[in-house]
Amino acid sequence: xxxxxxxxxxxxxxxxxxxxxxxxxxAEGACVMIADLNTDLAQETAEQIGGNxxxxxxxxxxxxxxxxxxxxxQTAFGQIDILVxxxxxxxxxxxxxxxxxxxxxxxxxxxxKSVYLTAKYVVPLMKAEGSGAILNVASTxxxxxxxxxxxxxxxxxxxxxxxxxxxxxxxxSGVRVNAINPVAGETPLLKTFMGEDTPxxxxxxxxxxxxxxxxxxxxxGNAACYLCSDEASMVTGVCMEVDGGRCI
Numbered sequence: 001x002x003x004x005x006x007x008x009x010x011x012x013x014x015x016x017x018x019x020x021x022x023x024x025x026x027a028e029g030a031c032v033m034i035a036d037l038n039t040d041l042a043q044e045t046a047e048q049i050g051g052n053x054x055x056x057x058x059x060x061x062x063x064x065x066x067x068x069x070x071x072x073x074q075t076a077f078g079q080i081d082i083l084v085x086x087x088x089x090x091x092x093x094x095x096x097x098x099x100x101x102x103x104x105x106x107x108x109x110x111x112x113k114s115v116y117l118t119a120k121y122v123v124p125l126m127k128a129e130g131s132g133a134i135l136n137v138a139s140t141x142x143x144x145x146x147x148x149x150x151x152x153x154x155x156x157x158x159x160x161x162x163x164x165x166x167x168x169x170x171x172x173s174g175v176r177v178n179a180i181n182p183v184a185g186e187t188p189l190l191k192t193f194m195g196e197d198t199p200x201x202x203x204x205x206x207x208x209x210x211x212x213x214x215x216x217x218x219x220x221g222n223a224a225c226y227l228c229s230d231e232a233s234m235v236t237g238v239c240m241e242v243d244g245g246r247c248i
Contacts, residue, residue: 002229004029007077012087014042016187020217021224026051060087060114070121086137093195096150111155127173133228136179160239167237176236178227183243185215211244
């Protein structure tokens, strides 16, 4: 029960890595709010998990929506101890010059602007408490970029840099900020990353992962739990690769 008595918001928590993080947090004693565009799936996930799980509709790239999410979490929990910026998106694999402006804007709104917006409303609350943990879910693409995913790579590199900047600025206030960099995993985004889901394409992706398997939501839940728990009280500004060795 490493998160007993803690409260958390997990954006994009209805499926994939986010759902794995929610499951682990609840198992370790936390009260969790799933913030997602897909509230039906979020509710389904909450019912499967049981325990102290709240659900709210949220567009993480919209100021008013993020503000409403934070206000709802305050009402439900009284305070916010942990924020996990997990919601993310990508563009289909393509030469960088062929990615549409619409797809570029979507990637940076969901992957980058969301971190700014959640910080805008959550950081003042954590500063007032003198404690808190923020976790940004980036990607190995932000450390070791894959061809044809250029603007997605860049957005995740932005997240890693933002994590370090946030950590330095917020440390005197008692707020820790870390990131995890997952390798490709069995999530709804996997097919989009690969362009097509065939045995040949899967084999190509797996060949870049020394441990020889895709990551799982459970892998991310375990890493997130450690970084957001008091066990990591001396850990801030870390961008942890949870990648089976891909970035070596």
